[in-house]
Amino acid sequence: MSEVPRRAPTGNALFRPRITSAITEAVLEELAAHGYARLAMEAVARRAGVGKSALYRRWPSKQDMVIAVLSEFSVPLADVPEGVSLREDLESVLQALHDWLTDPHVATILPDLTAEAVRNPALAEAIRTTIGEPRRALGTAVLLRAVERGELPADLELELALDLLAAPVYWRLSVRHAQLEPDYFDRLVEHLLRALDARPTPQGQAHHNSVA
Known part of the structure; x- marks a missing residue:
């Protein structure tokens, strides 16, 4: 047949x-x-x-439409592949943040949306819960993996650590509108590791030495 x-x-x-x-x-x-x-x-x-x-x-409203589109576009960019060490994960996180902030749409939209959120509490709350919290949850997963590997202390202040990861790149690109030097991420990762009281595991140290 x-x-x-x-x-x-x-x-x-x-x-x-x-x-x-x-x-x-x-x-x-x-x-x-x-x-x-x-x-x-x-x-x-x-x-x-x-x-x-x-x-x-x-979507029932303009706000719902904008938040849904920006969330669908922004949240996946914060999801980075798991590396073998905190150093590698931080490099991926910072690169992903850079790629998001320098996207032509985001670079233009984000300042306006941030200013509008100051005037519009409902919009600010929607941004926080639909975009901010999911992105921070992905960052939290990166830090918790490092805690499980013994690279970060168990009493790590997660909220403070998350702010510390994002703030330098956001400030440099979105506030100062300054260029990043070729070794900027390398230097920033070194500072972050010290600030977070990171303790390299034998596996992570071996990987770092192999690519150094």
């Missing part, structure tokens, strides 16, 4: 991912071009080439 050929997907099954991708890009572009306060659902729909109903089927 001959096999019945499968029909190629049509209609919504074919266009839904494409529409979602177009909307995501349109939200980022509208935010970069006009800022959060002046962003309009109509403009996003027009740029994406869809009707407003396509937006409202996904």
Whole structure:
């Protein structure tokens, strides 16, 4: 018996991912071009080439739309592969943070969104719970792995340590708008290891020596 050929997907099954991708890009572009306060659902729909109903089927408001898109874009960038040592993990974390902050969309959107959050407590809370907390949770996992390996003390102050990881790169790139020297991350990792009272394990030290 001959096999019945499968029909190629049509209609919504074919266009839904494409529409979602177009909307995501349109939200980022509208935010970069006009800022959060002046962003309009109509403009996003027009740029994406869809009707407003396509937006409202996904999100009930502008805030929900913006936070969902930024979360989907931002949170995965904080998820770094597990290395064999805290040093290697810190290098990955800092590189991931650099890549996020220097993304053309984020570099334009983040200052405006930060300022808007000062004026809009509901937006600030949405950013904190939907973007900030998930990114910090991924950073927490990196630090807890180091605690389990014996590289960091068991009484590590996690919240303070997380601030310490992100602050130098954010300050350098987003506040000072300064360039990073070629050895910036190497020097920063050395400072972070000392500040966190890191204790290299034999495995981590062997790996560091092999690549030094």
